[in-house]
Amino acid sequence: MCHQRASRITREGKGNERAEDALNLARALKNDSSGAVFTGALLMPFVNSAYRGLQRELAENGVSVLTEQQDIELDVNPATGVTNTEISDVSSPQLPADCMAPHMLWERATANTTDVFVPMEKFTSGGSMLNLQPSTYLRLWEWREDKINLIGATQSITVRVRYEKVLPALTLGTDPVQIRSATDPLAFAAAALAARSRGARALAQDLLATAQMATENLIERYVRPEQVKGRRRMPYSYHRRVIYL
Numbered sequence: 001m002c003h004q005r006a007s008r009i010t011r012e013g014k015g016n017e018r019a020e021d022a023l024n025l026a027r028a029l030k031n032d033s034s035g036a037v038f039t040g041a042l043l044m045p046f047v048n049s050a051y052r053g054l055q056r057e058l059a060e061n062g063v064s065v066l067t068e069q070q071d072i073e074l075d076v077n078p079a080t081g082v083t084n085t086e087i088s089d090v091s092s093p094q095l096p097a098d099c100m101a102p103h104m105l106w107e108r109a110t111a112n113t114t115d116v117f118v119p120m121e122k123f124t125s126g127g128s129m130l131n132l133q134p135s136t137y138l139r140l141w142e143w144r145e146d147k148i149n150l151i152g153a154t155q156s157i158t159v160r161v162r163y164e165k166v167l168p169a170l171t172l173g174t175d176p177v178q179i180r181s182a183t184d185p186l187a188f189a190a191a192a193l194a195a196r197s198r199g200a201r202a203l204a205q206d207l208l209a210t211a212q213m214a215t216e217n218l219i220e221r222y223v224r225p226e227q228v229k230g231r232r233r234m235p236y237s238y239h240r241r242v243i244y245l
Contacts, residue, residue: 017183020173022047025187029207030194040173043190046197048169050189054182054215059101059164061219065179067103068165070096073110074138075156082134083157088147095148100164102148105141110156117160123149181221185214 023043024033032038055065072093074083087095106117123130123142130140134152138159142149148161167178177186188211196204 017177017180018173019044019047019170019175019177021183022050022177022186022190023173025183026191026194029187029191038194043194044170046190046193047186049193050186050211051167051170051177051179051182053189054179054185054218055100055167057215058179058219058222061223063219063222064103064164066165066167067162068096068098069160069162072159072161073156074150074153074159075110076154080152082152082154083138083150085150085152086147087150087159087161091147096161096163096165098166099161100166102141102143102161102163104162105148106160107138107157108160109136110158117158120159179218181218185211185218188214 020040023040026043026047027033027035027038030038058065072087074087074093076083084091087093089095105120105122107120108115108117118137120138120141123140130151132140132151134154136153136155138150138153138157140151170177177183188207192204192207192211195201195207
């Protein structure tokens with residue numbers, strides 16, 4: 001999910017959380033502080049699963065962790081007389097390989113290299129794209145089913161895409177965690193996955209509930225810093241959403 005207003009959290013030389021912090025806490029939660037059973041090699045896939053899930057959860061709530069920008073040139077298709085009407089993993093050109101979801105798009109005529117990029121409007125009204133005729137510019141875009149949908153243009157267009165970049169996987173204990181204050185949600189989620197892998201489903205659910213609470217607190221910290229802290233009491237029928245298992 002994309003949000004036009006997004007917070008951003010990055011390390012940028014601040015903080016010192018590393019993968020080993022989450023690994024050590026996960027081991028402690030499993031009563032294996034020495035790592036005799038839950039070695040780094042065994043736990044790291046669980047930490048990475050939690051890492052990916054946490055980034056997705058943050059992105060869905062408007063918190064940008066790692067952004068990237070790339071220009072994509074769309075040429076006119078001689079057969080149709082317009083540019084491609086989508087940018088996806090299988091189109092030509094394709095979405096950037098590390099794109100999780102786009103935040104903003106701009107455009108300019110490819111031939112006019114001295115022109116400034118003009119912001120495109122994100123279509124958010126629901127349903128499919130408006131049935132408009134292609135013109136000299138794209139004007140609108142939509143993110144649906146993991147692809148950027150476009151109306152098409154009658155001239156070659158260069159699209160500038162600013163997007164949420166998938167975080168690189170953690171491989172070593174010394175690798176920096178590029179989400180600030182993420183040790184608790186990562187460790188509790190990783191411990192939950194480890195517990196489930198050993199058949200301890202009740203313990204896994206308990207650890208997962210704590211991981212979800214830590215995730216919600218992190219989201220609240222960055223998305224609603226101006227609001228008074230507090231949590232509404234959930235209705236009796238409310239069921240907590242599971243994001244890691």
